Amino acid sequence: MSPELGLVCITVSKDVRYRTVTRKRLLEQSDAGQRKVLDDIYRDNIQTLDGALQYCKREGIRLYRLPSSIFPFFDEDVGREVMQALAPSLARTGQRATELGLRLVMHPDQFVVLSSDSAEVVANSVKILQMHADIMDLLQQPRSPWAVLEIHGGKANRSDALVERIRDLPDPIRLRLCLENDEYAYNAEQIHDVCTRAQVPMVFDAHHHIVSEKLSSYDDPSVAEMLKKARATWPDPAQQLVHISNGREGFNDRQHADLIAMMPASYAHAPWIEVEAKNKEEAIAGLRNWLN
Template sequence: MIRKVGYACINNSLKPRSFQQCRLNSVYKYGIDYLRNKIVNNLNLTRDIIKWNIHNDIFMYRIPSNILPLVEHPDILRDFKWRWQDDQALLNIINEIKNVVQDNNIRLSMHPDQFTVLNSTKRNVVENSINYLNYHYKILNLLGGSDIIIHTGGVYGDKASAISRFIEIYTYLPREIKNMLRLENDDISFNIDDVLFISEKASIPVVLDIHHHRCNNKREITDSDIQTIKNTWEDTGSIPKMHISSGKTNTYDKSHSDYILEQDIILFTSLIKDIDVDLMVEAKEKDKATLKLISFLKEKKFNLFL
């Protein structure tokens, strides 16, 4: 049964409001308040998106990684005394968001970008990746979130060694970060067998992305796979989180389409059967695609807990 449905970052229905980014040279030109005002915008928008989601039966949401731009950039830390963790006005907005999240049982996640590579062969990349994960943990923890989604990383010409490096680095991560990390199969390098192997060795929950599997498919997903994926979540207190998308131009196009194709929704529901999952919609139309998927599930009377 699909328990919650959500989408990532952008809410098209609330445009022209948008998340704002900031260039480092702009902070030096206009001052730290220039950066702070953009962060206030981003936090207020996050709160309003979550409230909009609740009104529309959407109880899962991915927060953008750059919600607090530049706050841990070494130049900012060196040249400015302001720290976001000590800014009570920002913390008040964050606490307001957390209260809304907890009162409505919202499932919040974050997905660090492609530069987060724990199995890199370069020490500085690994160190930066760990620091970036810590940044995500601090934000998500304050907002009442639960899931940080990552990929395995690069192959570097030797997949077995790349997997071993990931497992080794993961083992030594701080416990609080490991408690939030979830490993997703990708559409190029590490398929569902790879991430299930890593999960078995490192006890990390697995996020199945059904379209990534289709694009990087060595075999079909079985009932046994779904049960194994479910079992990887047993110690988290959460049900499995999965991703759905459709190819933009054809079945195997890695780019996301505007909406989820109906046949892909039907395929997904037939795959999970009676397993409880939370489903993240990855489509260009974001919130509108999510509403359309929810409407389709209700119309066809699929298992949907709403």
């Protein structure tokens, strides 16, 4: 079977676009005005999410990454108050995803640093993760790696602290959490070690790996080896998720290219691939040609 390819957040076309609001603009409003602004945005973005699910179904895409900012300020009291009235609508959207056979995942932003040596940063990281877990719960997605919350390791040389903090996370977060290797702080071997000790799955990113290790080919033996080692961290290997991107200006450029021109041969055996390319659905279409 060919891998299932995943769409990240929006489309190049205008088919999938979300609304947001800046903190400055929101705080200019009265309390009632803030609730009205957020209610309008949340309703529109739930409708956009519904459209994104239909788009994925129509295009044969079975994995969709929700934007972390889909419900701005949901981690604050005003956002949670607004969401209470919309919870049934969001539940219906999640049920629709399940009925369509779509896998929903999220990738919290760079402010999540569980390995930080600052208690304040760690507390804020847990708060952000809880918001994402709450969104998944509202969408009635399982508390399992099927509904992945994927993050990076964060502050380097803090693996013991990272393992300990993962173990202390509440179940709605911990049971969905996956860790991804990066280019600087935690390479593939290091994040695999953390995943093994913390008993969470590893999301292998081949491009981060070649940048980190300064490799000259996606078919370096270590790519297939790490893909295999990462798969062993998944309770259900058929749910293993990996990332693919290409360098923009050169093979080892960490910036993402518009399309995917090169793929590890070993990725033909990866069950689920998130496509991290600027041109989104166009990159997915090109990859389909490569896989076929």
